[in-house]
Amino acid sequence: MENSLIDVLFLSEKRKNLLLLLHEAPKNIEEIKSVLNVRSSPIMTQIKILMKHDLVIENNRIYKLSSIGEILVPKMKTTLETFYVIDKNHEYWVNQDMTSIPPAYLDRIGCLGDYIEVNPDRNHIFEYPRELVNYLSESEKVMITSSFFLPIIPSLCIELAAKGTEISLVITEYVYDRLYNDYKKELEHFLNLKYTKLYVCNNNNMKIASCIATEKFMAISLFCNSGVYYNHNLVSFEDSAKKWGRELFEHYKNLARPITKL
Numbered sequence: 001m002e003n004s005l006i007d008v009l010f011l012s013e014k015r016k017n018l019l020l021l022l023h024e025a026p027k028n029i030e031e032i033k034s035v036l037n038v039r040s041s042p043i044m045t046q047i048k049i050l051m052k053h054d055l056v057i058e059n060n061r062i063y064k065l066s067s068i069g070e071i072l073v074p075k076m077k078t079t080l081e082t083f084y085v086i087d088k089n090h091e092y093w094v095n096q097d098m099t100s101i102p103p104a105y106l107d108r109i110g111c112l113g114d115y116i117e118v119n120p121d122r123n124h125i126f127e128y129p130r131e132l133v134n135y136l137s138e139s140e141k142v143m144i145t146s147s148f149f150l151p152i153i154p155s156l157c158i159e160l161a162a163k164g165t166e167i168s169l170v171i172t173e174y175v176y177d178r179l180y181n182d183y184k185k186e187l188e189h190f191l192n193l194k195y196t197k198l199y200v201c202n203n204n205n206m207k208i209a210s211c212i213a214t215e216k217f218m219a220i221s222l223f224c225n226s227g228v229y230y231n232h233n234l235v236s237f238e239d240s241a242k243k244w245g246r247e248l249f250e251h252y253k254n255l256a257r258p259i260t261k262l
Helices: 005-010 013-024 029-036 040-052 067-088 090-094 130-137 152-162 173-182 184-192 239-253
Strands: 056-059 062-065 116-118 141-146 166-172 196-201 210-214 218-221 233-236 257-259
Touching: 005 013, 005 067, 013 029, 013 040, 013 056, 013 062, 013 067, 029 040, 040 056, 062 067, 067 090, 130 152, 130 210, 130 233, 141 152, 141 239, 152 166, 152 173, 152 184, 166 173, 166 239, 173 184, 173 196, 184 196, 196 239, 210 239, 218 239
Parallel strands: 141 166, 166 196
Antiparallel strands: 056 062, 116 233, 141 210, 196 257, 210 218, 218 233
16 A cells, blocks of 8 residues: 555655755755765665655756645644654643744744753742843843733843843733832833833733743743743744744734833
């Protein structure tokens, strides 16, 4: 019985690696052997299978994806990336409210890539984890979205902006009201600094706990399915994750109104 396209795409690690390699650019057999660290005979067997199913074509000894391959392989890549992200910390994801991530960005959750979970130690439970503060201190441009309030937020943002870090915040009405009522002096100070921007989003339009995007890293934090929040961040340094985080920030900024003065 002839294998289906799904079987051809997913049931062989060698074929998956070959297709992903050709997705980057066409290759000759020597380049394929070198990059994938394989011998001629085994990889030619896989190439013949892919050619038989019209996923790969050959021209002048150069192998590349066919038109069908160009359609299917990017989708395969996205699926594999999503599987990796979920499988890396399955227990975390099953307990988080993933519906709080806008659908267009949830579809691309695989962009997080190889992330780590960062938590504060028990003596600093209401602060950003020290590692995260260090990452922020090394960044030149910081974009933060937040729908919950941490007491460290005002002083941390002022400290970053005062030293020349370009910092933009998108916060919910709830967070803004807390800042205005309890940290009005700090809020006014923040707005008067040179490199700061503040936007306020309707509470119903921002359901994730927080997202940080800089040129150095991206971090995201979600609420649990129960609605409870524990202070944590999933941190990734991959380019795809940083791009994902910047675009998510822009998504919320476009839903918010700018605040320039009190």
